[in-house]
Amino acid sequence: NQRWVLRKRPEADITAEHLELVTQPVPDLEDGQVLIRNIYLSLDPTHRLWMSDREQYLPPVQVGDVMRGGTLGVVEESRSDRFKAGDIVKPVVGGWEAFTVADGKMVRPVDRHPDIPLSAYMSVLGSTGITAYFGLLDIGNPQPGDTLVVSAAAGAVGSIVGQIGKLKGCRVVGIAGGPEKCRWLTDELGFDGAIDYRNDDVPASLDRLCPDGVDIQFENVGGDIMDAIYNRLNLNGRLSLCGMISRYNDEGVMPGPKDFGRVLMKRLTVKGFIVIDYQKRFPEALEALTEWVSKDQLKWKNHVVEGLDNALDGLSLLFTGGNDGKLMVRVSEE
Ligand code: NDP
Numbered sequence: 001n002q003r004w005v006l007r008k009r010p011e012a013d014i015t016a017e018h019l020e021l022v023t024q025p026v027p028d029l030e031d032g033q034v035l036i037r038n039i040y041l042s043l044d045p046t047h048r049l050w051m052s053d054r055e056q057y058l059p060p061v062q063v064g065d066v067m068r069g070g071t072l073g074v075v076e077e078s079r080s081d082r083f084k085a086g087d088i089v090k091p092v093v094g095g096w097e098a099f100t101v102a103d104g105k106m107v108r109p110v111d112r113h114p115d116i117p118l119s120a121y122m123s124v125l126g127s128t129g130i131t132a133y134f135g136l137l138d139i140g141n142p143q144p145g146d147t148l149v150v151s152a153a154a155g156a157v158g159s160i161v162g163q164i165g166k167l168k169g170c171r172v173v174g175i176a177g178g179p180e181k182c183r184w185l186t187d188e189l190g191f192d193g194a195i196d197y198r199n200d201d202v203p204a205s206l207d208r209l210c211p212d213g214v215d216i217q218f219e220n221v222g223g224d225i226m227d228a229i230y231n232r233l234n235l236n237g238r239l240s241l242c243g244m245i246s247r248y249n250d251e252g253v254m255p256g257p258k259d260f261g262r263v264l265m266k267r268l269t270v271k272g273f274i275v276i277d278y279q280k281r282f283p284e285a286l287e288a289l290t291e292w293v294s295k296d297q298l299k300w301k302n303h304v305v306e307g308l309d310n311a312l313d314g315l316s317l318l319f320t321g322g323n324d325g326k327l328m329v330r331v332s333e334e
Contacts, residue, residue, distance in 0.1 A: 080104025123326030144169030301325025
């Protein structure tokens, strides 16, 4: 079995010294277990957090352990009465590895729609779509006519958030890096405006595109971009804090908005969330997302890196904006 093992905790950018690809035998199955051949491995910004020992929402990966990561695969062998060979599944806890051995109770079936590509279950119909769904609808509480601003808007989560916002009748502005990503948002996804933070003046562009202020901030980035949107939040505005990717490569604290008094003066609701908080409600999100996908009301892009040996280089793309859509590794053929 090919597996990536955490060798050293990163203090800044991830490099080759932090993760090592090793070959280990696949253990024999015990009663109740299944052997899964992984087809896709999701690469997520949170992997950088799991590699560090900062305070977080799950235990960090331990040095010497296989790197944790979401996977989708096919059951090759089963000693569980829940699954048979050929079933498409996701382990609750997957890893950066070619094969996963898991207890059948810790594996979820993938209820695949025949017309939808399997890779969609790693993005728009995976935790990406579910994150967008609950982060916007539960915390953002979008109402028709609201102005919604999304950061990392051309990314996996952000692009779905903006489209759901449009479906709910919001005016949607996205912030993304580079003219091509911005064009995709306005020309293909129907965003009302897009700001290229690499070339545009973000505060001035927000003033121009959101003349009536901002009702919902869906925050993926943190730092100056977060501050610029926050400073324009209206009375009773909502800040759904999904991520702060611009700070993940620093080991220090992740600073918040400078003017915290705005929460008081404008009666803001500021709430962080982690998608796993919503585990019991995943079916609700998947039902809605599948319907939107089937009706062509949601578009998405996947960025597929070929081969498990390229996983480490692939992960860095998230921190340079080199990914164009939901980043994942094709570990083996379907
Ligand atoms: P994306 O597909 O959005 O990829 C990350 C993008 O972030 C990059 O493409 C880049 O886009 C942007 N980015 C990276 N560094 C910076 C920076 N310094 N400044 C501005 N933009 C930057 O990844 P995901 O959709 O998987 O994740 C997006 C966010 O959602 C992350 O913060 C992640 O942690 C969070 N998340 C949270 C979850 C939760 O449960 N709370 C679940 C899943 C994700 P660009 O080219 O525009 O710069």
